[in-house]
Amino acid sequence: MKILYIIFVLDIFFSFLESVTSFRLPISPFSQYVTFFGRENSLNDIAFNGVITYPTGFHWNPNNLATTLAIIFPFFLIIKKHISKYMVLSVIFLIIVSTSSRANMISVVIIFLIYLIWYKKRLFLKLCPLFLLLLILINFQPLKVDNIYINSFYDSINSIKEDFNNSNEINSISVRKQLIEDAIAIFIETKGIGIGGGGTKAIDGSLGTGAALHNFWLEILVESGIVFFLIFVFWYLTVMIKLYIVAKNSKNTLLINYSTSCLLSLIGFIFGAVSVSSAIYLLPMWILFGFSIATINNFEREKKERLYQYENISTN
Incomplete structure (x- = not known):
């Protein structure tokens, strides 16, 4: 477990860098060096603005990274040190939002809610008003804010609602x-x-x-x-x-x-x-x-x- 923790912490670290900077691991499809690994790059598919650029970490693909982070999310959730725990969990969620993986956004939210109900019932009850507020904000999005992560989150949620109602x-x-x-x-x-x-x-x-x-x-x-x-x-x-x-x-x-x-x-x-x-x-x-x-x-x-x-x- 210690070895796995080290590997996944490194994975999170490099993925975070890819989320907030133009840094790219050589195996990223958005790296100019990925061709050395027998893969085609996707440099033409994305604009590098130095803020958000689909992280891939050690996994070649944004969706694979997001699913991996959702898998390891509970293992960081059980850590007793609250400050470091919630810092890592927040970074994981930010990376998943950066990948625009809707399924894994839903996954980590469900994991967190079950954890609260199971272990932190009082905290869950205190946070219920916040959850209700988030549901309202999801259904009635306020004016666009100048934050690419928040906009990415809203776009992912809205696409779930709109796309299933629009087959054309x-x-x-x-x-x-x-x-x-x-x-x-x-x-x-x-x-x-x-x-x-x-x-x-x-x-x-x-x-x-x-x-x-x-x-x-x-x-x-x-x-x-x-x-x-x-x-x-x-x-x-x-x-x-x-x-x-x-x-x-x-x-x-x-x-x-x-x-x-x-x-x-x-x-x-x-x-x-x-x-x-x-x-x-x-x-x-x-x-x-x-x-x-x-x-x-x-x-x-x-x-x-x-x-x-x-x-x-x-x-x-």
């Missing part, structure tokens, strides 16, 4: 809606058997061949079929339930913190998984799955040790 306008959400419709059509055509791993890349739908679904859950359903999809969803829910049991019953503070973080992260990932083009190659997701299983196994080991100690005491 071509934008990111309307494109994804069409991809979902094409994928569902293929799923029905194959009678739920699935088209094989990576098959969605070859869907020749209304938007043409090779477009990524940007929906991990639908990707599993269409590629692997209904049987594997249900097995995976059952496994996912089982892991979440077991983590909740660990958080409620463990006597080890470290296990409680890890299980809580993993559970909140898995809840947030339900939403964040529709942001990346494909989560199959997203390493932080696999780290989360593995760490969740390890935490559950450590709890089982802890129970056996407690039982063994109890039996020894009883025998003596």
Whole structure:
């Protein structure tokens, strides 16, 4: 965990620099050096104004970065040092806003609300008026302010409201809606058997061949079929339930913190998984799955040790 914390803190640091300056890691698609890594740059797709320029961190892509930050968000949420904790959380949210990843904005807000309800009920009640005010501001945006982050946040929220009500306008959400419709059509055509791993890349739908679904859950359903999809969803829910049991019953503070973080992260990932083009190659997701299983196994080991100690005491 210490090694992972160091890696992710560095990731946050460089991503923050990319959010507020024109600095770019060489692997960024907006760097002139990315061609050395066998990738094409996207310098023509964005104007460098030195303020906000789609950060990518260690992940090549803004959506991958945003989903990764949403995954690690709960692990910083459980840190006891309040000042440093809320500083890091604020920076993470600012970076996610900079990526314009709507799904992950929703993800971290839901994670934070569940955390407050679970651990800080009094604070949640005190903050309820603020949440209501934010909802009002989201629905009735005031005059544009001279802050690119606030405007980016408003634009992302407004696009969610407007794009789902306007199917004629071509934008990111309307494109994804069409991809979902094409994928569902293929799923029905194959009678739920699935088209094989990576098959969605070859869907020749209304938007043409090779477009990524940007929906991990639908990707599993269409590629692997209904049987594997249900097995995976059952496994996912089982892991979440077991983590909740660990958080409620463990006597080890470290296990409680890890299980809580993993559970909140898995809840947030339900939403964040529709942001990346494909989560199959997203390493932080696999780290989360593995760490969740390890935490559950450590709890089982802890129970056996407690039982063994109890039996020894009883025998003596």
